[in-house]
Amino acid sequence: MGIVTAMPELSGATSADPSDYLQQVMAEIDAEVARRRASGDLPAGLERELDELFLEFSPVGAQGQTRLRESLSLVDGSAYVDIAVPVESNKRAGRLVKRTVRSLTRFYVDFVVHQIVRFAWAVSRLAHQLVDRLEELESEVAALRPPPVPAAAVPVADDGGAWWAPTAVEALGPATGRVLHAECGAGSLVAAMLAAGIDAYGVDPSEPAVETAAAAGLDVRAEGAADHLDVVPTEGLAGIVMPASLQWCDPTERARLVALAASRLAVGGILVLHSSTPAGWVRRAPTLLADLAPGRPLHAETWAHLLAEHGLAVTSTRTGGGSAGLDRMDGALPGAASVNAAIDLVEQALLGPDEYLVVATRER
Template sequence: MTTDDTAAAGTGEADSRAYLAQVQREIDDEVRRRRAAGDFPPSFERKLDELFARFTPTGTSDDHFTDALKLADRSAYFDTKVPIGSRKTAKGAVRFALWQAEAWFMNYVVTQLNHFSSSTMRVVHLLDERVGDLERELSELTPAPLPEEEVLSPGADPAPYLEELVERLGAVADRGRILQAECGAGTLLAALGGAGHDAYGIDPGSSAADAAAATGLEVRRDDVLGHLGSVGPESLAGLVLAGCVDRMSTAERRRLVALAELTVAPGGLVVVLGTEPAAWEETVGPVAADLAPGRPLHPDTWAHLLTRIGLEVVATLAGDPASFALVASKRAPATT
């Protein structure tokens, strides 16, 4: 439907649904095309988000305490000099007279209010200083990580599993969108898109992900746990977990599998694309492996974690000795 829609659309509800689905596809195509052409730079969307975050009170943005304090300082002074100007001389004179008449009372009340607000703000500033001192002391107690502790897994390469993953995810793609977290260079996203599936990726900000976004893939700069927390329940057809799975802490991994169970639609798939621990240890050496805060898990451990939350492991793909792809399915409700 590109030339004139009036003739193409029908009148019944089924026709309306089909027509709206067609419009939706055209919107998706437009977004993909524009992203590929570089018309929709992710940096612009990030700038918009960051801009609004600057104006939000503490509590809706992450760390703007100093700005919020400055705002509170500015608002903490009450002025008795009310605006009395008016384009009409008589009105201005009346306002002035009223202000003069009430000034003794207003000044008395406002002086007390200003005293109270300045005392309160002083307490807040003292608290800020104390919290700042505590933070400094805490940072001194926490030593900087050794270089060996910062050795992280670069994430498993999806290339050996591409064909099978595209086929398996494609089979459930009618249930919603497919999300890859983290998507890195976007190899799997490109393959899914090439097969006609609706897929997008998130990445906390690797240069590879920026390069992937520049090629037109839908890649958002976001943190995996934060993003999954904002995805609607049972809205994803497939969730591919990569990169982050190799370096998360135990608590983060538990949260990850719980969010995976929550966000994937019944019948949908969760794929863990992980690095084999032995191969990783061989690469980084025993010292770094022992000191690293997070390390890759065995496929059996992932299978255990996913099974515990009610998913069914349907395949463990081993196309490369250094990595694995574990595929788990969320059971669809039984039909009678």
């Protein structure tokens, strides 16, 4: 057999217990898959694309206008019922008998077929109307959909030095298993967590960022958050730092990510979520991102509500980030103290904090 790529050999295990040996084999198979994933042999989403490709061949997966119209043609074609029953026969008598039966039953067949055809055409007409309406709706929805966000407009995360990083690391300290930083960028927060003794790793869709992280010896893979969480075992993580894109992604995608993360978190696991405040987003988001992002950041209270639906209880919320927008007077100038105090009040009332950090624990 022409083996193209040999897998790493068994690590010389000589365990006498077959079940131990099989467990070791399974671990090696998992490691091999993880290696292929990390090396780019298994691009993120490839398996899903294969599934989708298969579904295109299935009746349930018929997608797109072409398929819909093809199906409609089938309905139209089947709506006609031929009442001219064939009377051909190898035997002369047989032909005669069939003909006679056809003649004798014609009035009855006509009556039944007439009703069937009327029903079939009514169904076909309804199907046509539905497809027409669906196409109209789809074109309306497409017009409302913002154009995709250019990849260059999405900032690559470098969260290790952010104001909330020490709080996140402290919150994740008690985690007793693997902790994932989704969209970890070059891995600065992963490094900070590792330094604090947390078994952390990361994923990020940006390959250059992942290469930087990998060069620093960090366990970081080139994958999107959802693609990665999809393949993580249920309740397999002790902690998750949610991706920054969660705050501005499409609401449907946001709901999917939260549900995925909640299911992958073990009971007692810790979830950390950093977001802009709605006001801070308006003030500070990069222009292209602010204009084209399909979603908008939520308030911290809304997150508490959404997370509770997945069995996660918020244990702390901390605001911060974003420096004040107004300049202060030089303290040496007369009256500076009272003017600066007034500026503080104005800032707090009008501007408020730009960001917040939510820490939640999975209770059930």
